[in-house]
Amino acid sequence: MTEIAAGLVAWVGASLVVLSDGRRGLALGMAMATAGLAAIVWADVGPVPAVLVAIGGAAAAGRRLTSGPAGWNVMPGGSTPRFILCVAAGLLAAWVAFGVTGGHGPGLRFAAISVVGLSVARVLFTTAPETVLSGVSVLALAVATISEFEQGGAEPWPFLAAALIAAGASWIPIRAADAA
Amino acid sequence: MPPESILLSAFAALTLAFALVFAPRAVSRRSLAVRGGVGLGAIIAIAVVPNLDLALLVLLAIGVVDAASAGARGFGARLRAPVLAVGLLTLAGLLARAEGPDVLARFAAVGLGAGLAAAVGVMPYLHPVEPDRSQPWSSTAWLAFIGPVLAVVLVARGENLLGPDAGGVFGAILIGIGLLNVAWGGVAAWLTDDVDAAWRYSFIADWGLVLCGLGLTIVDGRRAALLLLFTIVVGRLPLYVASRLAGREKTVTERPINLVVAASLAGAAPFAGFAARILLLRSATQLAWPLALVLALGMLLWLPGSYRLGQSLGLPRGRTAAGILIVLALNIVVGLYPLPILGVARL
Numbered sequence: 001m002t003e004i005a006a007g008l009v010a011w012v013g014a015s016l017v018v019l020s021d022g023r024r025g026l027a028l029g030m031a032m033a034t035a036g037l038a039a040i041v042w043a044d045v046g047p048v049p050a051v052l053v054a055i056g057g058a059a060a061a062g063r064r065l066t067s068g069p070a071g072w073n074v075m076p077g078g079s080t081p082r083f084i085l086c087v088a089a090g091l092l093a094a095w096v097a098f099g100v101t102g103g104h105g106p107g108l109r110f111a112a113i114s115v116v117g118l119s120v121a122r123v124l125f126t127t128a129p130e131t132v133l134s135g136v137s138v139l140a141l142a143v144a145t146i147s148e149f150e151q152g153g154a155e156p157w158p159f160l161a162a163a164l165i166a167a168g169a170s171w172i173p174i175r176a177a178d179a180a
Numbered sequence: 181m182p183p184e185s186i187l188l189s190a191f192a193a194l195t196l197a198f199a200l201v202f203a204p205r206a207v208s209r210r211s212l213a214v215r216g217g218v219g220l221g222a223i224i225a226i227a228v229v230p231n232l233d234l235a236l237l238v239l240l241a242i243g244v245v246d247a248a249s250a251g252a253r254g255f256g257a258r259l260r261a262p263v264l265a266v267g268l269l270t271l272a273g274l275l276a277r278a279e280g281p282d283v284l285a286r287f288a289a290v291g292l293g294a295g296l297a298a299a300v301g302v303m304p305y306l307h308p309v310e311p312d313r314s315q316p317w318s319s320t321a322w323l324a325f326i327g328p329v330l331a332v333v334l335v336a337r338g339e340n341l342l343g344p345d346a347g348g349v350f351g352a353i354l355i356g357i358g359l360l361n362v363a364w365g366g367v368a369a370w371l372t373d374d375v376d377a378a379w380r381y382s383f384i385a386d387w388g389l390v391l392c393g394l395g396l397t398i399v400d401g402r403r404a405a406l407l408l409l410f411t412i413v414v415g416r417l418p419l420y421v422a423s424r425l426a427g428r429e430k431t432v433t434e435r436p437i438n439l440v441v442a443a444s445l446a447g448a449a450p451f452a453g454f455a456a457r458i459l460l461l462r463s464a465t466q467l468a469w470p471l472a473l474v475l476a477l478g479m480l481l482w483l484p485g486s487y488r489l490g491q492s493l494g495l496p497r498g499r500t501a502a503g504i505l506i507v508l509a510l511n512i513v514v515g516l517y518p519l520p521i522l523g524v525a526r527l
Contacts, residue, residue: 100280100281100284101275101278101279101280101284102278102279102280103278103279109274109278112270112274113271113274116267116270116271117267117271119263119267120263120264120266120267123256123259123260123263123264124260124263124264126256127255127256127257128256129255129256132255132256132259133244135263136240136244136259136263139240139263139266139267140237140240142270143233143236143237143240143266143270144233144237146233146270146273146274146277147231147233147234149273149274149277149278150231150233150277157234158231158233158234158237161234161237161238161241162237165237165240165241165244168241168244169244172244172245172248173248174248174255
């Protein structure tokens with residue numbers, strides 16, 4: 001039950017990343033997605049990978065809080081399609097995770113499918129570098145979580161790599177718009 | 181670690197060294213070394229990491245670095261393809277490992293095929309053709325530098341994840357995407373107005389044959405795919421760079437060197453592309469002869485496009501001419517005697 005609740009938190013966080021254009025909204029979404037994924041990883045894999053996910057996500061969210069368009073700007077005008085996307089992605093992920101697939105970790109499957117889908121959609125449909133990088137950070141953490149399904153169990157390396165990418169992507173310098 | 185990936189990493193290093201040695205003096209060696217070195221590091225990392233998830237994270241990281249180097253203007257556009265690839269491959273990996281009905285593995289095969297196409301750069305409208313003339317190789321970095329190792333690793337890891345039934349579906353999807361790219365790339369390389377775009381489409385057409393070879397799942401198909409990847413990394417890529425550098429003068433010539441380059445690009449004997457095409461047709465005949473017929477017809481599309489691309493090199497001089505001669509010689513040697521390369525790849 002805890003795992004399913006954490007999956008819902010991750011989905012709400014990824015939805016906030018999709019629905020927000022301001023840095024506070026993006027940072028909150030990243031923090032919620034990180035918290036949900038870290039809680040699932042703690043329950044299913046162990047504390048070390050969970051701490052790695054939490055550190056990577058927290059660093060990314062902290063950086064986002066200090067850079068990017070100011071304010072919350074959650075669900076600005078014209079964001080109805082994005083809202084529908086979030087709801088549809090959640091329903092589809094829930095159907096696949098709880099109805100179609102079986103075995104252990106339904107919450108993890110729900111979180112991974114919804115977060116991956118929503119973060120990829122965010123990157124595909126925006127051009128603002130800060131927003132794109134927010135999606136990339138969340139995506140990296142979600143990719144690491146599915147390594148739990150690897151034969152022989154999860155190792156800490158994917159979580160370490162994902163944490164480095166999530167944190168590093170938020171700090172990577174992007175040159176100002178060039179004329180090319 | 182797939183043995184082909186070691187070989188292709190070595191080819192990529194060779195091509196980078198070629199570019200550093202033979203590029204004209206005006207080209208910044210430092211920029212080339214830094215960008216190429218980062219790409220080469222990513223290639224090696226993708227080849228050596230022990231599982232698919234880490235390979236996807238490396239792909240995501242190199243995608244961010246590559247996009248950031250283009251500046252804010254192209255950042256989002258350049259990141260779309262690697263992010264879509266990582267998303268599709270992650271979902272495919274999840275479905276392949278989850279318990280459930282057999283159809284899940286088939287969906288995983290579809291995701292792997294689509295993710296592979298997005299990762300190497302053959303998905304339509306996703307990879308921007310670079311307008312930046314100061315970085316002539318950047319638009320083909322995914323197609324010709326990172327893509328070959330990435331494709332080999334993804335196919336090997338994907339086949340490990342999928343069972344025999346879904347593995348067959350994966351092969352069929354690769355052949356389908358491959359045939360589409362053969363037709364699309366071949367016709368576009370022939371008919372498009374822009375020579376730079378024609379080069380890019382020619383890479384896509386070559387990738388069509390590679391995907392067919394990878395999808396055939398018999399040893400001759402794999403041999404053909406490896407030789408075709410060799411022709412992309414050690415043949416077409418350096419010739420493309422030479423063409424872009426010669427393009428400053430915008431000269432079009434029909435000297436013997438242009439015809440020889442055209443023959444190399446078209447996969448004529450005795451170049452490596454010819455041996456690859458023979459192997460591909462032989463493997464397709466073993467599987468289903470109509471496929472071999474379609475492939476043979478598709479291969480004819482290389483002729484007009486390659487003639488045009490050969491002309492675009494102009495009249496190479498100095499170190500560029502020396503580099504082109506070395507590339508052609510390497511392709512002839514591998515075309516005449518490909519066994520050492522196939523042996524290293526255990527094929």
